[in-house]
């Protein structure tokens with residue numbers, strides 16, 4: 001009956017949610033999704049049949065919403081977006097001509113997109129110290145060359161990116177690294193959601209989204225905090241379209257009124273494609289880095305107005321009194337100064353949360369990528385616990401994951417501070433895996449991704465193995481990263497295409513390029529874990545194969561087997577089914593992964609909700625409130641808080657130089673009209689941002705935008721030159737992707 005009612009609601013047109021009466025939003029600034037489709041298919045050129053098979057038979061290797069072909073588990077509709085289409089080119093392109101690597105000087109001047117477009121890496125390639133070229137070598141020579149550098153566990157690090165990397169690769173890689181006597185294996189989760197992992201584990205006992213995407217539809221309220229799915233998880237906007245039709249209200253807490261979260265045209269839905277959909281009902285502007293001030297203010301109102309669910313809190317949580325005391329001691333003036341919002345605005349969100357019977361709180365990197373990212377997440381969890389919005393239908397805590405590999409990466413143990421299953425690195429846990437695998441597992445945490453770069457810079461690391469990724473683009477201060485990379489005795493880059501970090505000359509060492517297979521090429525199929533904890537099987541897809549590219553799990557295990565031949569029989573696998581069986585033994589909550597073998601097979605660990613009925617997987621079964629102190633936010637007179645943002649890109653891969661949502665070019669410096677008027681800045685004016693200490697600078701052009709006064713936004717990764725590499729959060733070690741800077745107009 002409810003299904004029929006829902007189906008009727010979905011079919012009914014609802015002009016109240018329309019963004020515009022102009023058909024297809026003609027004249028509105030917005031991306032043209034249909035043009036995107038044409039561009040993407042054009043880029044695939046000769047391999048369209050293979051591309052179609054990837055779309056219809058594979059699990060998307062873009063963001064972490066998760067698909068089975070072009071379907072999903074939330075809506076019975078087509079699931080496809082421009083990010084996936086853009087990635088098709090990467091997945092279907094032919095091999096590059098390796099003679100191009102005979103002299104890298106020409107390649108060094110190319111942009112990353114141009115390097116990628118050269119084609120897939122087909123063979124192992126070696127560049128010796130002082131040589132201008134890479135030379136093709138055989139796999140045996142490559143592995144034998146690298147293995148001796150991996151015998152001292154304290155002198156090497158391994159990093160894996162998250163785009164497209166399946167669970168099997170993460171698991172095999174971390175096991176290989178641990179067999180080599182090190183925990184210095186880390187993945188891209190470190191630089192996106194590591195604060196969520198730390199704070200959620202402490203507060204609710206699980207480091208994952210507690211609900212499912214279906215919980216969006218029919219929830220009374222969804223609150224997005226520092227999150228912009230219109231850009232980063234486009235199909236989520238279709239879920240929001242349906243949620244709005246079901247009566248869900250959407251609130252957004254952010255420094256910038258993201259145009260894509262204001263109005264969105266869902267291309268696969270006739271009503272939304274024609275008239276657009278108003279998404280955000282309540283926008284709350286906060287300073288970059290001011291979220292704790294705002295969220296604590298909302299909690300303070302909930303407490304003062306008697307809107308805390310006291311019975312639920314008493315039955316299911318601990319620590320509320322400390323939090324009550326902490327926010328009581330924070331004055332409205334302090335909260336307003338930090339957040340940039342008024343106490344009335346805080347009261348408005350408290351009213352929405354207080355009246356809602358259900359709510360989902362969603363956050364992304366606007367929350368996590370701060371030196372106090374863990375506290376930002378704790379402040380969100382406190383709100384959810386205060387209203388009992390965990391463990392039941394249409395409620396949840398959702399750190400939305402941007403990349404298809406990122407949820408599984410840490411759960412597989414490819415994490416310097418966590419063993420498989422997210423277990424902390426302790427003597428007891430290390431012994432458990434030593435017993436399981438038959439070799440010693442080190443008992444102290446390894447180097448995190450950012451610590452590896454520091455160690456390389458300080459000459460304390462000999463070798464770095466990097467699977468995908470590009471430290472030059474991903475981490476703050478590219479010049480510092482370049483120096484660090486150049487000092488290593490050996491760099492091994494395992495990847496499918498060329499990247500700029502591969503071309504950094506080593507001062508006195510070798511650089512080895514090892515060609516990897518995509519997830520779609522791997523025999524035996526692979527799995528990924530989506531944001532909603534769904535472990536999804538993606539089969540091998542018939543199509544062209546590239547040169548001598550190998551699956552990464554095989555590369556890592558073979559490296560370890562050659563460095564520690566006595567352990568070879570405990571490290572080598574016959575194929576991905578055997579790895580899945582090993583994962584099932586090592587990670588009990590991944591039960592069922594060993595049985596996944598066909599297209600569409602999946603298992604959602606924990607079911608629709610974690611913490612069902614308010615029973616938390618903590619030692620006492622209760623959720624934990626945590627008092628959150630206000631960070632000291634010092635803004636010298638005349639300075640701005642600068643945040644880095646994403647444009648038309650996926651990860652650091654820039655797809656277009658202009659963002660269709662707001663017209664921003666990659667050089668844009670987003671500034672409020674208030675500040676622009678005050679400083680006499682017009683759109684297009686050249687400006688320089690300079691870090692307050694004066695040593696770092698970024699040059700760009702003014703773009704007026706609906707941004708909180710006192711704040712600026714520039715694109716990532718271009719804006720990384722302004723960031724201080726030494727600023728990291730205390731526990732998660734995530735870099736701070738924000739900076740304090742001044743702005744100066746340059747001569748035209």
Ligand code: SF4
Pocket residue numbers: 060061062063064065066067079080081082083084233234235236
């Ligand atoms: S929304 Fe994410 S999972 Fe879905 S098609 Fe786009 S990139 Fe892939």
